[in-house]
Amino acid sequence: MQRREASYKQPRIFTISNEISPASRNRRGRAAIRAACYSRVRMNASGTDFEFMKAALEEARVAGEGQEVPIGAVVVVEGAIVARAGNRTITDCDPTGHAEIVALREAARKIGNHRLTGATLYVTIEPCAMCAGAMIQARIARLVYGADDPRAGAVRSCFSVLDHESLNHRVEVTAGVLADESLESLRAFFAARR
């Protein structure tokens, strides 16, 4: 957690567009686009983004009470939450039981389609490779997350899973929404376990 705290004193809200421009089809063009995204801080998170992130934080809180790592996620379709979950790895004895995976599976079951086209996933921390990959499989339209995860984040910290030139799907990303609250709950959880 020390590394997280040190790296993310000033959380920023930024967006990666989901448009596949001609420039994005070659490596140099994509690097330029990514650099532009990173350097420009765009406060484009809406009021509802904060409301849905609060719901994800509430799921994180409940997960932490159950001795799971306090991470929470909600899936929103047409302005309404269709699924919500916290981490359930230990509870369900399931290595894939991250909040995002549980929420995506639940949303697909409710909607009756394994493609969640148009859905937005809110999660309190930058998704790992497994969860970012699941978002590609589910074809979600947008991801909103809180704090970056320098150790395992697969949106921009360790990998750029949502943004590979060979993938035929792009996910719009907004990061940094209520990042301090997310980090604080993780910090308190790990401090209590030391």
Add this chain to the structure above:
Amino acid sequence: MQRREASYKQPRIFTISNEISPASRNRRGRAAIRAACYSRVRMNASGTDFEFMKAALEEARVAGEGQEVPIGAVVVVEGAIVARAGNRTITDCDPTGHAEIVALREAARKIGNHRLTGATLYVTIEPCAMCAGAMIQARIARLVYGADDPRAGAVRSCFSVLDHESLNHRVEVTAGVLADESLESLRAFFAARR
């Protein structure tokens, strides 16, 4: 499928060691190690590897009969299969229902632990980011796969999810085992759908 066929006329069996050497902690050292792994073809797949891959191919065949993409996986612990699965994305209405995920979840349930330390996962094609990420979460010891997937493979084709310097777990990888058989079943499946 055209691209796959063109790129993989001569499948090779190679291994990435799971040792974390000092050189692997910096980018240049890791690049050198990866280059060495790629240039050296090591025929270290054992007879049992071929047997277990045949079991995975059988799961792929059954999945294909159910109109799923014919990919199969088995999880082996101490020389015995503890879980086997084919793709179930459509059958279960589950965006995460890839063969690897289904098999890992089943293995964890049977063993009663979400960490599958010492397990080997056999899968007919190079795992995507979601599935490779799940292998990190499950802490499996070894991955054996058949054909590479140039479009979405997350072991070496598009991403190197199992080999990132910030991850505290390494997975030993053997690739190219019965790759032709895997490609042939995928080729036949997609040809029939055209």
